[in-house]
Amino acid sequence: MEALEQKILDEGTVLSGNILKVGSFLNQQLDVGFLLKMGEEIGRIYKGDEITKILTIEASGIAVAVAAAAVMGNKVVFAKKNKTSNVSGEVYSAKVHSFTHGTDYLITVPKEYIKKSDKVLIIDDFLANGNALIGLIDIINQAGAEVVGCTCAIEKGFQGGGDKLRKKGYRIESLAVIEKMSAEGIEFRR
């Protein structure tokens, strides 16, 4: 998505530790007008595919998923990163290693919100090592539902998580794939 690549070049900052800061529009500040354009692009990618639910993960993933759902008309379910006291009943869970924070966490989704008949599109903000996606796919598999595809706004292609999942046969359609990045510049995959 060319407009997203331009937005990353205009507003993104590369920090040490392979971190791309896009807090001005995708993370801590949300440029909702732009998110809706990303939602339209996601709608175009999956036009003709039957999707019954969008699955994402808190916190920044929620914004992208809600923007896509506003265009596509689906319900969104988000995985929580900790089991909290107001999640009652049985949950699906998976362990995820966080690249950004260097720790493991448990993601949970109440069983009632993913049915065996669901055709699920996974949406997240970033794809790096793919660990969050693997956890979300695991949860969809536990439910016996179908993974239609995974779309992340920004894939850090050089970290290999997306390609590893593509090799396993998953449909990974990121809106922008970064091939190389440093303080000197950002290069996108063509």
Next chain:
Amino acid sequence: MEALEQKILDEGTVLSGNILKVGSFLNQQLDVGFLLKMGEEIGRIYKGDEITKILTIEASGIAVAVAAAAVMGNKVVFAKKNKTSNVSGEVYSAKVHSFTHGTDYLITVPKEYIKKSDKVLIIDDFLANGNALIGLIDIINQAGAEVVGCTCAIEKGFQGGGDKLRKKGYRIESLAVIEKMSAEGIEFRR
């Protein structure tokens, strides 16, 4: 908002500890079509008011804020509940006591995302004791910006947080105010 009151009656469950579970549309599952209707209602409430930014708090608040921003055209900033390694630079912070989890946490917003000239609408999913709102108001005050109003989807009126803030002169416009609730039923404020 009558449609929201009906939705709470249809899909909400009252759990012990004054918890209202509305996970099917507002928390872990997001009925985005309905959230957009709530966004339209928020747009009607603040029609004629100058608002430059919407401030919310992760995680469920993000969905309501993005839905409102999709209608109103504003940017959203969300407060994080912990300082994370990819928040660089200076942040505003406030301590908040969580009613649901019984613990204190620190909320942070990067200083660059709230300017002195901002006229800020606060949006959240729930208003109970008002502690999250007090923390968010504190952050807006630290920035020297203006609090236009606070809108939460569901106010648990019997916990008093909303009325306490109204007495202090803040404009608190919740979409549904619960006066009484128990396993037997839910009563709304008229």
